Amino acid sequence: xxxxxxxxxxxxxxxxxxxxxxxxxxxxxxxxxxxxxxxxxxxxxxxxxxxxxxxxxxxxxxxxxxxxxxxxxxxxxxxxxxxxxxxxxxxxxxxxxxxxxxxxxxxxxxxxxxxxxxxxxxxxxxxxxxxxxxxxxxxxxxxxxxxxxxxxxxxxxxxxxxxxxxxxxxxxxxxxxxxxxxxxxxxxxxxxxxxxxxxxxxxxxxxxxxxxxxxxxxxxxxxxxxxxxxxxxxxxxxxxxxxxxxxxxxxxxxxxxxxxxxxxxxxxxxxxxxxxxxxxxxxxxxxxxxxxxxxxxxxxxxxxxxxxxxxxxxxxxxxxxxxxxxxxxxxxxxxxxxxxxxxxxxxxxxxxxxxxxxxxxxxxxxxxxxxxxxxxxxxxxxxxxxxxxxxxxxxxxxxxxxxxxxxxxxxxxxxxxxxxxxxxxxxxxxxxxxxxxxxxxxxxxxxxxxxxxxxxxxxxxxxxx
Numbered sequence: 351x352x353x354x355x356x357x358x359x360x361x362x363x364x365x366x367x368x369x370x371x372x373x374x375x376x377x378x379x380x381x382x383x384x385x386x387x388x389x390x391x392x393x394x395x396x397x398x399x400x401x402x403x404x405x406x407x408x409x410x411x412x413x414x415x416x417x418x419x420x421x422x423x424x425x426x427x428x429x430x431x432x433x434x435x436x437x438x439x440x441x442x443x444x445x446x447x448x449x450x451x452x453x454x455x456x457x458x459x460x461x462x463x464x465x466x467x468x469x470x471x472x473x474x475x476x477x478x479x480x481x482x483x484x485x486x487x488x489x490x491x492x493x494x495x496x497x498x499x500x501x502x503x504x505x506x507x508x509x510x511x512x513x514x515x516x517x518x519x520x521x522x523x524x525x526x527x528x529x530x531x532x533x534x535x536x537x538x539x540x541x542x543x544x545x546x547x548x549x550x551x552x553x554x555x556x557x558x559x560x561x562x563x564x565x566x567x568x569x570x571x572x573x574x575x576x577x578x579x580x581x582x583x584x585x586x587x588x589x590x591x592x593x594x595x596x597x598x599x600x601x602x603x604x605x606x607x608x609x610x611x612x613x614x615x616x617x618x619x620x621x622x623x624x625x626x627x628x629x630x631x632x633x634x635x636x637x638x639x640x641x642x643x644x645x646x647x648x649x650x651x652x653x654x655x656x657x658x659x660x661x662x663x664x665x666x667x668x669x670x671x672x673x674x675x676x677x678x679x680x681x682x683x684x685x686x687x688x689x690x691x692x693x694x695x696x697x698x699x700x701x702x703x704x705x706x707x708x709x710x711x712x713x714x715x716x717x718x719x720x721x722x723x724x725x726x727x728x729x730x731x732x733x734x735x736x737x738x739x740x741x742x743x744x745x746x747x748x749x750x751x752x753x754x755x756x757x758x759x760x761x762x763x764x765x766x767x768x769x770x771x772x773x774x775x776x777x778x779x780x781x782x783x784x785x786x787x788x789x790x791x792x793x794x795x796x797x798x799x800x801x802x803x804x805x806x807x808x809x810x811x812x813x814x815x
Contacts, residue, residue, distance in 0.1 A: 372590075372644045378436060383699050383747040385438040387448065388645035390593045392431040396635060397424075404605060404629045408469065415611045417485070417540070419466045423631070427599060429552050430455040431503045435559070435593050435645045439749040443581045447557045447572050447593065449503035456511045457498030458550045462605065464520065468540060485523060485540065495548045495603075504595065506574035508553040517545045517608065537614045548603035555637060560592040567591070585750045587651050587694040587720075592642040598635065605629045648720070651694030652748040654756070673742070675730040675760035677769045685712070687725040688742070688756060692718035699747050700726075706740035708732045709758045732762030 375388030404421045432453030436446045469482040497513035525538040557572040559579055569579030583589065607627040654671050671688070678684045692698040698718040702711045712727035728742060742756040763769060 372646055375435070375437065375645055375647045377696075378438075383650075383697065384440060384749075385436060386647050386649070386696065387434040387436045388647065389434050389450075390432070390447070390643040390645060391453070392595055392640040392643060393428065394597070394638065394640045395426065395428045396599065396638070397426045404631065406607060406627055406629065409609075409627055410625055413611075414472055415468065415470045415540075417466055417468050417542075417609050417611075419464060419542070419607050419609075419627075421465070421605060421607075421629070422463045423603075423605070424461045424463070425601070426459040427550055427601075428455070428457045428498075429597060429599070429640075431505075431554070431595055431640070433503050435591060435647075437589070437591075437645075437647045439583075440747075440752045441580075443583045443589065443749060444578055445559050445567065445569070445572075445581055445591065446578045447504065447559075451502045452500055454501040454503040454505060454509065455498060456501065456509055456550065456552045458495065458511055458513060458548060458601075460495040460513075460546070460548055460603075462544070462546065464542075464544065464607075466542065470525075485521070485542075495546050504554040504557065504574075505552055505597075506554050508551050510549055510551040512547070512549040514547045515545045517543050517606075520544045538612045540609065540611050543608035543610070545606045545608070546603060547606075548601065551600045551602075552597055553600075554595050554597050556596050558594045558596065560594060560642065562590050562592070564592075583749050585651065586649070588649055588696075589647045590644060591647070592644050594642040595640045596637050597640070598637060600635075601631075601633045603631055605631065648695030650692060650696045650698035650718075650746065650748050652698055652700065652744070652746050652751055652754060653691040653693050654744075654754060655689055671754075671756040673728055673756060673758050675758075677761045677763050678730050678732060679765045679767075679769070680732050680735050680762050681765060683710075683729045683731045684760070685727055685729045687727050689723055689725050690716065690718065690744070691723045692720060694748070695720050701745050702726050702728075702742060703745075704728065704740050704742050704758060706738060706758070708738050708760070708762070709740050709742065711742070728758065730758075730760040732760065735762045735764045737761050 373388045373390065375386035377383075378385035378387045404419075404423075406417075406419045408416045408418045410416065430453070433447055433449040436448050438444045438446075466485045467483060468485050469480075471478065471480045473479075495513040495515055497511050499509070499511045501509040520542045522541040523539060525540060555573075559567045559572065559581070561567060561581070567579055567581040569581065570576070572579050581589070581591070605628070607629065609625060609627070673686045673688055675684045675686060690698075690700060697720070699715065700718075701715045703714065704711055708731060710729045710731050712729065716724045716726065718724050726742075726744070730738070732738060738758075738760050740758040742758050744754040744756065746752060746754070
């Protein structure tokens with residue numbers, strides 16, 4: 351009847367702190383306008399017996415005193431990972447898992463249970479004695495392999511931690527205690543030394559960025575070959591993503607069983623020299639998922655007056671954004687204000703430029719905190735008489751609407767003529783193929799290029815990796 355030798359098994363007791371359920375991203379740098387980064391941290395602990403265990407069979411074969419050992423290994427491993435999910439735009443929403451140097455950790459903690467039995471056949475004074483039975487013993491130590499190391503995530507190429515124990519005597523037993531027969535002059539004993547070598551290699555296979563509904567983002571998983579992915583964005587004040595690494599651990603080790611035997615009798619004595627019985631093992635744990643970490647990403651979101659209010663149906667209402675200055679004397683200035691609202695959860699910065707120099711923007715750039723409103727003041731300052739149509743281009747750090755356009759219209763009247771301010775001038779003359787533009791004082795170039803150039807300077811503060 352086999353009896354398990356109850357060598358105790360030590361498991362990991364120190365656990366790093368876990369990330370909160372939801373982290374809120376902040377600007378990648380203090381002045382960054384198109385980049386938000388939220389911390390993500392992961393911890394995974396694995397506990398298992400090594401499937402199948404080990405069985406030495408009877409060794410050494412042909413010896414008058416043989417032993418049979420079997421062993422069961424138990425494992426406790428942990429992996430820590432840490433970094434940030436960095437969301438940037440305007441190139442869709444680009445998503446990158448940026449590692450935090452030194453935030454990775456890999457630890458192993460292994461124990462072993464060993465069972466054994468002995469078989470002896472000796473001749474004393476011409477008489478042969480045989481016995482087979484369990485080896486009794488008293489454990490002398492807690493046999494474990496334990497080690498850990500830190501590394502820089504994400505360990506796509508793998509990180510290895512290794513450990514070895516010193517050779518230790520697991521038990522010593524006098525031979526007379528387990529050969530339950532009276533053999534004159536019999537003395538001796540049996541002992542077992544044990545040691546173990548173990549390497550564990552962790553590798554991140556991929557990092558999945560998931561939408562709140564659990565679907566993988568449009569750009570696919572992040573890997574060593576594709577460090578940046580992307581997500582579709584249809585507008586709104588914020589987005590949320592779940593970040594989930596998938597990894598693999600491979601264990602390679604050798605359990606060394608080192609028995610020693612000797613017997614003294616009235617007859618011939620014999621001893622069995624120390625024999626190292628190496629038992630190699632290997633096991634893979636593939637594609638195990640970490641618990642996902644959620645990141646809330648605040649975004650800017652620009653709104654103009656007509657975005658959420660349909661036209662009232664009046665005679666002069668138009669569905670598009672328009673600033674109509676009516677009639678203005680040449681050489682004078684007439685201001686109008688365009689209200690901008692930041693519906694987002696992040697700072698909005700917008701620059702404005704007009705496609706015709708007759709329309710002058712009072713301030714080329716405005717900054718709005720979340721929920722704030724501000725006005726862009728445009729002055730109509732004609733230097734010649736005529737009908738003027740132009741475009742006001744608003745370039746901003748809004749991810750899905752980096753450019754908005756507002757129609758500008760005004761009629762310049764020579765000084766001294768009466769002004770008719772009761773009815774706004776028509777914007778489109780159906781008899782003139784929709785142009786109705788006065789060439790004098792009207793620029794042929796678009797203000798969009800100027801607006802984007804101004805905004806590009808303002809948005810230059812991006813996190814450099």
